[in-house]
Amino acid sequence: MAVGGGGHKVAWTVATCALVAGAMTYALAGAHGPLGVSDRSGLVSMVVGLPALVLAVVAALWARPGAYEDEEAAVARLAREVRSVGEATWLQRLGGDLTAIDVTFTFRPYANARAAALPPTPQGQLERVVEDYRALRPRRLVITGEPGAGKTVLAWKLVMELNRTRTEHEPVPVLMALADWDEEEQVGDWIARHLERDYGLSLRSARKVVDARMVLPVLDGLDEMDASDTPANRSRARVALEALARHQDGTEPAPLVLTCRTSRYDALEADADHILDAARIEIDAVTAERAVRFLEQRGAARRPAVWQPLLNELRTAPGGAVSRALSTPWRLTLVATVYERDGDPGELPAAASLGETADLLLRRYVDAAVDSVGDAPRGARAEEVHRRLAVLARALDSADGAQTDLSLRNLSGQLGGRRPRNVLRGLVAACSVASLWLLVISDGLDPATVAVTLAAAVLSPAIVLSERLESRFRTAWYVPPLGSPLWRVGIRLTLNGRGPRRWMLVKCGAVALCWTMLVAPRSVGGLGQWATQAPLAPWLLTGAVVLAIWWLDVAAVGPSGWVRGGVVAMTGTACTLLAVYLSWNEQGNALVAVVSLGALALAGCCQWVEYGICLLLTPGLPLRLARFLDWCVVAGLMRASGVTYQFRHREFQEWLVRHPLPVPASVPAD
Known part of the structure; x- marks a missing residue:
């Protein structure tokens, strides 16, 4: 199975396999004394199994769900993802009720010839916004309004209705928050990154969709890219508008939708920074x-x-x-x-x-x-809920451009800066040094233990110190809750899949069969090598879980699914370390092996370990943050958008920044 993109990946895989095979061959040669039949058979199985394990890990790191999709399949999957996210978000936006306020809007024509051609008879209503948008030429729309006027609701309505009525040749509308756009990032690269992060597409599929111009970007919150006192001529918003103005589809301006507060866009327009070839609408106040x-x-x-x-x-x-x-x-x-x-x-x-x-x-x-x-998890009272939300709001406010998306995968950068990562690196370095020290002072170690210890002691620090290598281990496993119907969906998709999915099933079945033969008692035809093969058992179980959820829609699983994926991965790792201790303890190698493999486990699970360290180092946040945020979504204080959390409204987020401590309703405002 191809592991995707780039000769350096293949070279890295081949070199790793060669290193493992060489170490095992050295051990088999009996450099430290003759080995018994049992030891040799165990080492032979490791020579065969470890390269396969390395290939499986590399495939998991570089391959993603949909890595083999063609453009048409990727577009269809993106449309399904947007719809599944949009329906839940729409209900959250309306406060848990499907009764929407039928807001009205008015077109504000620009006083120049470069403005978009307006509809001949504008409807100017929420329910008819799609008809108005389809009549624009070119299809570039700027939605402005006062804070809380319903700009995002109008944008979501446009996304959902366009997606519902689109033909297979029309682009998929996707709502994206502008706050996290780096002004040095190309528009296409930023859109592809959002499709990968928020909708679970592989980066390869995302780039196919973006390059084919099959994404209609609906960009929310131009005014949220800068602090309120930032001059228009020095703002990130101005840079974004310049980049969007250059965004094209062939020789024509590419379609897009943009939302912004009225006062901010007026300032940009006065500074001649607005988008030409676009139509602007102003949302009316509710009568x-x-x-x-x-x-x-x-x-x-x-x-x-x-x-x-x-x-x-x-x-x-x-x-x-x-x-x-x-x-x-x-x-x-x-x-x-x-x-x-x-x-x-x-x-x-x-x-x-x-x-x-x-x-x-x-x-x-x-x-x-x-x-x-009802009470929040662990019986938290309303005052404690307020304090926890204020910690998150202040963290997002301190980020560049006052971000609105809270991503658990990026929580360390949003809350703790580089401190959690530095703590993780210190732990890995300490375990690596300890394993080398134990290797020096221990006697009678077998060649396999020496080889494993040296490899782990070198590879572990390399993973956490190299930004590029560490990013390869930041895997996105989004596991549904226990009892969720998504498990049945994932298993059905896997069993009914074609191509690489079927091959994955065949390979996993073959590995499971070989492992069963190795550990089965001799009385039933096996080799009885449970002691040397027991450490692989937890990872076979983990692999079965990953296989079941591999093809699930990430956005449907929700943002807390990433934390559950970490629980699965770290539980499998902990069981492996326990199995190593139990199986190698009789030979006196258990401590050296566990310490060295522990360093490698910390590096391999770096993203989840760093997440836990971040929570420990951030006062005021619960250790089960994902469960608390899911409760906040149910309570209507937060909303889930793809694989990120957002506050219910920007005004609520800004108010929490100003009021980190609860204020009784009877106390006058500041």
């Missing part, structure tokens, strides 16, 4: 009449008497302070969530300003979420 209609269908539907004072205020003073404070879909959804089952919405008219209204709602937000879902 008091629409707000009353929405609240009657949500909170007031459960407790109409309690809601009447607020509804009467909106009806009698459509231009008043309360109406202006609740003129965005986000604020209306927040009001419905906070007061749906508890509290008195009649206290809102007493707020003197828009800021006070927002503070009052956000102070009650976490309490309302905890009350509606």
Whole structure:
């Protein structure tokens, strides 16, 4: 089976196999004394098995689900991924209810000839946004609005409807957050990286789709790329707009959709940095009449008497302070969530300003979420939930451009900088030095132990010290929860697969059969070599798990699936170390072998070990962070977007940065 891309990978594999075979041949030659029949048979099996194991590891590192896909299959899989992610995200965006606010928008034509041709009869409604977009020439659209106006909801609506009605020759719309775009990164490379990270495509498949211009980038949050006080002419947003303006499909401007706050895009436009050949729409404020209609269908539907004072205020003073404070879909959804089952919405008219209204709602937000879902994992109270979320919000705010995507795979960089990685490197170095020291002071070690110890002591530090080599071991295994129907889906996909999938099954079956013959008692026709082969048992079980989930949609598994993948990998590693200790203990080699292989295990599982170190070094976060974040998604405080977490709204994230400690609703705002 090809392991993909590049002669250096093949050379590395061949060199590793040659090193292993040479070490075993040296051992078989009996350089340190004659070996018995049992020892020789065990070493022969290792000579045969270890190169195969190395090839399997290399295949797992460089091959990815879909590495053998053609362009058509990759596009179809991306469309399925976007739809599965979009449906869950849509429900989260609407606060767990499918009742959406029908926002309206108005086209704002540019005063130059380079603007896109507008639809002849614009609809200007959420439900008809697809018709308006399809009528643009070229299909370049900029969505602007005030904070909370529903820009992202409108973008998601466009993504879902375009994906639902697209033909096989049209590009797949994909929503991506602009905050993590490095201005030195090419547009195509950045899109491919997102398809790999957020939707589980292999990098090879992602590049095929991007190069074929089969991705319609829907880019969210241009205003979130910079701090609010960054001048437009020195902003990352300006660089991004320049790159997007050059993004083309053949000789024509490539289609795209962009969202940005009104004030930020006005500043960029005044500095002549806006995108030419694009149409711009401005989302209208929600009128008091629409707000009353929405609240009657949500909170007031459960407790109409309690809601009447607020509804009467909106009806009698459509231009008043309360109406202006609740003129965005986000604020209306927040009001419905906070007061749906508890509290008195009649206290809102007493707020003197828009800021006070927002503070009052956000102070009650976490309490309302905890009350509606139940206590957080390990019985955390609302105050503790607030503190944990504030730690994450401040970490994202301190990152370049105030990021919005929280990725567990990149948690170390977002929370702890390089400190967790340096701790990991120190642990690996300590284990390697200890194994070499034990090798020097120990007597009577057999050649296999010497070879394994030397190889592990050299390879382990090399993995964690080399950025390029370490990245090869940062595998993306996304394992579903126990009992999830995704297991049945994965097994069915594997059994019904073709090509490389069938070959993988045949190879795994052959390896399992050979291993069974090696460990089976002689009385049933086996070789009875369980002592030398026992360490492979946990990895056979781990391989079976990986095989079952290999072809699952990563985005469908969710962002916490990566942590479960680490549990599987590290459990298999720990069982292997235990098996090595038990099988080699009689020969007196157990300590040397376990320490040396322990260093290699730390390096091989570097991404998950670093994640655990990061949690230990970050005060205020629980060790079971993934479980806590999944609860926050259910509670409506966070949302899952592909394989990343995001706060429910940017205003909530920014408010937590300003209020890291809980503030009672009765205390005046700062």
